[in-house]
Amino acid sequence: MTRINTQEDVPEIGTEEMLQLEQGDVEEEIEYWKQAVVCFILGANPPWEVVEGFIRRIWTRYNIDKISFMPNGIFLVRFKTMEMKEKVLASGHYLFDNKPMIVKSWEWDLEMNKEGVKCVPAWIRLHKLPLKFWGKGLPKIVGIVGKYVKSDTATEERTRLGFARVMVELVVDQDLPAEIAFKDEQGIVDHIEIEYEWKPIKCKKCQGMEHE
Structure with a gap:
C-alpha cells in the first residue's frame, strides 16, 4: 500500500536543526597541525619556491616535515616534533631581504591573515x-x-x-x-x-x- 504524504509529514522550511560537529570530527586535524607554525613576510610576496627554499635553509636543522602554502602569502611549516617547533619559535627574529618574516604558533582559532601585527x-x-x-x-x-x-x-x-x-x-x-x-x-x-x-x-x- 502506497503511503500518501500529508501536510504534517513535510517539515516546515527553516525548522531543521543546524548541523553541529563533535570534538571527534576535528581533533585529528587539530592534533596534526599542533606541530606547525604560521609564517608570512611583511612588505613582500615572493614566489612559493623562493620562500620554500629560504625556510628550508634557515631551519635545516629543525626536522621540517612539510611546508604548505595558502593563496594569501601565508605559509604553514609543520615539524616532526613539538620540540623542534618550540626551538624555532624561541630562535629569535627572521628577516627575508631585510623584511620581517612573522612566525606564530599555529592554533585552531588563529586567524590566517597578515593583520594584527604590532x-x-x-x-x-x-x-x-x-x-x-x-x-x-x-x-x-x-x-x-x-x-x-x-x-x-x-x-x-x-x-x-x-x-x-x-x-x-x-x-x-x-x-x-x-x-x-x-x-x-x-x-x-x-x-x-x-x-x-x-x-x-x-x-x-x-x-x-x-x-x-
Whole structure:
C-alpha cells in the first residue's frame, strides 16, 4: 500500500536543526597541525619556491616535515616534533631581504591573515657614531627608537666603523625619526643620524600592512 504524504509529514522550511560537529570530527586535524607554525613576510610576496627554499635553509636543522602554502602569502611549516617547533619559535627574529618574516604558533582559532601585527624587527644604521658609544651605551641609545635586539657582527667586533648596525623592534605605527638626540656622560647633547633598512608601512584607512 502506497503511503500518501500529508501536510504534517513535510517539515516546515527553516525548522531543521543546524548541523553541529563533535570534538571527534576535528581533533585529528587539530592534533596534526599542533606541530606547525604560521609564517608570512611583511612588505613582500615572493614566489612559493623562493620562500620554500629560504625556510628550508634557515631551519635545516629543525626536522621540517612539510611546508604548505595558502593563496594569501601565508605559509604553514609543520615539524616532526613539538620540540623542534618550540626551538624555532624561541630562535629569535627572521628577516627575508631585510623584511620581517612573522612566525606564530599555529592554533585552531588563529586567524590566517597578515593583520594584527604590532611590532616588527628591522635593521637600523647609526651613522658617524662616536666610538665611545659602541659598548654598553649602544642599546640605550637605540632604545630611543625601539627595543634593542642585537648588533651585527661587524658592529660587535668593531671592524666597520662608518656606522653601527643594530636590529630593533619597532611599533608599526610609530614615528620614525631621521635622527635621535641624547646627552652623553658629560651632559653634552649628541645628534645621531639614523638610516632604516626597512620601514613598516601601515594603511591609515584599513590598518593593514604593506600599503599606504
